[in-house]
Amino acid sequence: MNKAEHRNLCRSVGGMLRAVVGAALCVASAASAQVAVKAGTLHTMEGEPITDALVLIGEGGQIDYVGKASERAIPEGYTTHECAVATPGLVDVRSTLGFTGLYNVDADQDQLDDSARLQPGLRAIDAYNPRDRLIGYSRSFGVTTVHTGHGPGELISGQTMIAKTRGDTVEDAAFVPAKAVAATLGPRAHKGGGKSPGSRAKAMEMLRAELLKAQAHGAKIARAESDPETEGPSRDLAMESLVSVLNRETPLIIAADRAQDIANAMRLADEFGFTLWLESAAESYLLADQLKERGTPVLLHPTMARSWGERASLSYNTAKVLKDAGVPFAIESGYEGYVPKVRVVLFEAAAAAGYGELGFGDALAAVTIEAAKILGVDGRVGSIAVGKDGDIAMYNADPFEYTTHCVGVLIEGDHFAGEREFDIGYP
Amino acid sequence: MPSFLAAVLVAAASTITASAADLVFTNAQIIPIEGAEIERGFVAVTDGRIEAVGSGGFSGAADQTIDCAGKVIMPGLVDTHSHIGGIGGADGSGPIQPGVRVRDSINVRDAGFRRALAGGLTSINIMPGSGHLSSGQTVYVKLRHDTSAPGFGVRTIDDITYYDEDGEPMGGLKMANGTNPQRDNGGPFPGTRGRAAFLVRSKFIEARAYQAKLDAAVNEDGSVDASKLPDRDLDLEALAEVMRGERTVHHHTHRHDDIITVLRLAKEFGFRVVLHHVSDGWLVADEIAEAGAEVSAIMIDSPGGKHEAVGVRFDTPGILERAGVRTVVHTDDWITDSRIFLRSAALAIRGGMTRRGALESVTLAGAEMLDIDDRVGTLTPSKDADLIVLSGDPFSVYTVVEQTYVEGNLAFDRADEGDRLSALGGYGAATDSEPYFCCYNELMTTGRVGGVQMRGTGSAGSGN
Known part of the structure; x- marks a missing residue:
């Protein structure tokens, strides 16, 4: 019996009897949690x-x-x-589990709202479906912690959270309800038909403009805090999220695969001083020395991700290259638009360990302690x-x-x- | 050369030391598929054929000997369902196009071939996609690459095609049901399962009438009266071949009711069918067994992703095996990666298939489904010398294909820098042509599959 089931049973038993019998049952049951x-x-x-x-x-x-x-x-x-x-x-360093449901139909896909390019105000806890059956499926292979939320696909798609793969409500599941903000560089975030961004340079301009806006917003907040006479800015959920990024309280995850997009992400981080996490990062092996120097963590694409499009030059060997270069990294399950609807980090780490020549210990670390360290939850898990x-x-x-x-x-x-x-x- | 004479010569070669084997692999653990596994033995190759397989040392002379101590040798792998080569079959003009040949679309220089060899694949059924009720004829190919020849010795599709005794290229017919070939407001395409089956039955009935005209043109003495022959119709010709048992139907099908529909149509029109993917095969194993159909299953790491694949299980091959169904696994490359094809068979074991069944599922059983088992699929004297050298047990995650030999030629060598790039990926290893592959391309470029909008994926151009 899991905790939630236990609690529900205790509630129902208590509700039925409102008596000592129920209380006794719950005490006895709680004792059995010793394992x-x-x-x-x-x-x-x-x-x-x-x-x-x-x-x-x-x-x-x-x-x-x-x-x-x-x-x-x-x-x-x-x-x-x-x-x-x-x-x-196992700790899945980056996923859309609970947002990208089993059936892959409108009703169960919540990883991306494509109505606007910049949506840092979208909270993960408002969209997570703790009953999606792929959560239990992943857990059955050993995955117990998952960093999940809005996926790549828009310049800024929304926020992420960290959950245990259990619980009937998001409150039961989430233990870090807001962790990071998810952004995307490269053609995945580009729009056709004359809509922006239509190019890499335009995407960067839009991101810079938004972050400058957030800088101004943050400055207004700071002024109001230091001077009670000054009125603060009116509430703006998107700006507040980015102010948190600029204050280095919240990392900005940038999904980028081509080396030029990875370089753009680093340039943006230099300009605004936020904490950068690189996601997917197919060509990170080309810039491993720079990533090492900066200590930028890589939430590396699934080892068995398909090599085409922006990921055409991915390699099974990348995890090994990053390890040898001293770049902090962990292996993600990421986002899948088709099949398999969820990747399982156990399998992805295994492919890195064997076919990708990373070896057992480093591969296991990439889905346990290294993932927990990047996520800042190694005090509890990993x-x-x-x-x-x-x-x-x-x-x-x-x-x-x-x-x-x-x-x-x-x-x-x-x-x-x-x-x-x-x-x-x-x- | 008449086959009996060839047999005599092979027998002679093995007793006369003067005619040395071209190539002998020694000290290897050998999994010949036919017969028991050999703990330490040899494989001798002459003229691109297997001359002898045995335990212990090789007593004859050899031009070249390769010490395979610590290695495992098994036959080159047979993949019954792949889309490598930048293929494109039927177009959007209609749902049933059996006259289209995928053979006419293949880029033999596509990087997918090198990757397939990196995974140990040597014989492959290359298929058009599943976005049609019939997207055309498939082609059976042998990856007749030779690392010592310019361009690996492959210049055109003819160099890698399997030919039958009459010199005709070998292949099956791709068909599909379920949601992939359905369209909303799709013009000639079906919008429902009922209409899909109606369209298929109508076409087969037309082909039956076509066959009757062909039969009527044959005189009593067996000669053909050309004046009575119908005008040639490439679509109907292919379906007539299917009904005559000359061309196997390779049928994409996922949901249990779709599988049963295929069996019903196969019975009505008397065709041989291999059921492909069969997400729900575990639910209708007995029915498949009773119908005598064969199965080529896909191993996907999680269920779902498309509505009719929510039943995907690792258990399917094992359940089918126990029901008595001849079952293989396939890559469906690029749905799964040819370079780790052995993983699919290993996952079938994880789901309950026997080791024996899993070994045959990537070798002999696939060869039987493609009618090429007289030439490949086992390490048997006189068969083609298609074999792979593995670093360890075929079903361990730590094992890699070190070398692939096709007809005695080294076709892939992981120790070679270029081949290593193909094996691992990286700059210069990418595919140089992307296949038309319903519905993955469609999903990624339009966010729609089979007319259904997959929300939030519309701009995902990368397959992320």
Whole structure:
């Protein structure tokens, strides 16, 4: 039973009986949230793997023991899960999960409003569908944290959030309700038929103009804050979002694939001083030294993304090139317009590990601790350590092998089905 | 050369040391597909054919010996469904165009061929798209590349086409049902499944009448009375070939009811059909088995993305295998990437297929579906020497195709700088022509598929 189910049951039981019986049931059930995981090999991402390992997750859903199973007895009353290999719950550094639904029809696609070019005021929490079945599908392969929201496609398409892959409402799911603002450079954001932007230079001019406007807006706010006599500007949701970007409180994610677009993104960041995250970045291997020097994180396109259009020159090897150059990066599931409707970062990391020659450890880091660090949530997720959330993915063999199964998933100690037991339903 | 004579010569070559093998791969783990896996053995090649396969060392003489210690050798892979080569089949003028040949559209210099070889593919069914009830005739090709020849020794489509005993190019007929060939207000295109089937049946009935005229022109002594022959009709000729069992239908179909519709039409008009994609195949496995149809399934990393593909499962090949259906997997390149084709078979294992079934699903079973199993699909003496050298087990994520040989020639070598670029991607490795591929191009350029607006994707020109 997950937490939300547990809570609902407690509510309904309490509602029916309004009596001690209900309260007792809830207490007993809550105690069962104490969970032990025994793993043949535990990849904590905090050092070397631990063999014959034990993880204990307390009532609050946090990890309170990590180590050798031989050195700690499982306390009474704990539910024990055993598996061959355990990893931290996977962290998808950039996705549109919950915004781009299973059916790919009008009713379930909310990653992009194409009525305007610049919409930094669109919040992610107002569009996330926590019941989209692809969320549970991704979770069944080990994905427990997802940075998701408005996708690429407009110059500025909206905001993003960070959620656990659980919960019946966005409030249950989201633990960082507003994380970044999503922007796009390159032909994906260009319009035809005489509409702007129709070129790279025009796109840059429009972005610069908007950021200058936000600078002025921010200056008015600052003046009003320092001088009570001065009236602040009237509320403007889009401007407030960009002021946050300019104040370096909110990163600006720029999706850019061609090297010239990546260079444009860096030039824009230099001019306005915002925190830049590059997304997709197919040709980032051409500028790895510059990215390293700046410390700009790359939310790298799915390893198995199709190579055409702006991504025609992508390489399976890019993750390896970025790693060797010292560029901070993680592998995203990204946005898919067709099939597969959601990519699974487990598979994308596996392709980077093997075919892309990145190797197991660095590939696993790219969908766990490195992703968490970029997102600034490594205090809670991304590795298995005392005090962190009890988010664990369990496998019956090497997680990246094609024929391995994810056999179960824990989110803050609550158990969810692995891929063979998870039922996405039909149709 | 008569085949019996060839057989005699092969037998002779293996006993007379003076006539050395051209090429011998030694010390490899061998997966011959026909027969058991060999832990450590050899494959000997002469004149582009397999001369001998065995365990232990090779006792004969050889012009060239390649030590494959630690490597795995298996037959070149057979892909029953691909769109490489910048293909374009039927156009927008009508929904049923069986007279169109995809063979007339292929750019043999397209980078897709190099990528296919990087994935170990050596025989491929190149198909036109699924945006029509019939988008035309497919072509079976052998990637007869040779890294030692200028332009890899391939100048025209004729150099890579499979020909039958009569010298005719081999291929099937592409058909499709479900939403891809449907259009809203589509003029001659169907707007519903009912109309789609009506249009197909009407055309086959027309072809049946055409066949009757062909039959009527044959005199009692077997000669043909040319004056009685109908005017040639390329569309009807292709359908008549299909009904005579001379051309296999490769039928795109996803939803369970669409699959059943294909089986119903196949029964009515008596054609051999390979069901392609079959997202919902797991729901109608017994019906497929009973109809005796074959299946070429797609492995997609998640369900959905299009309404009729919400049933896609890794389980489908395994369920079909257990139901007794001959089942393969395909790339549908560029829906999935030829360079990691073995991954699809491995995912079929993840979904419950046997290792044996998965091995055959990318080799022998596909060759059977294309009627080329007398030449490829197994490492059997006298068959074409199409083989791949793998760095490890074919179904491990850490394994790569190191070399691909076609008819004894080195066609791909990951250690070569240019080939490595093809294998990994990067500058200079991109496709130089994009296929017309319903409905991916359509979606990306117009935001619409089959007349349905896919919101918010209208400007996504990159396939992001």
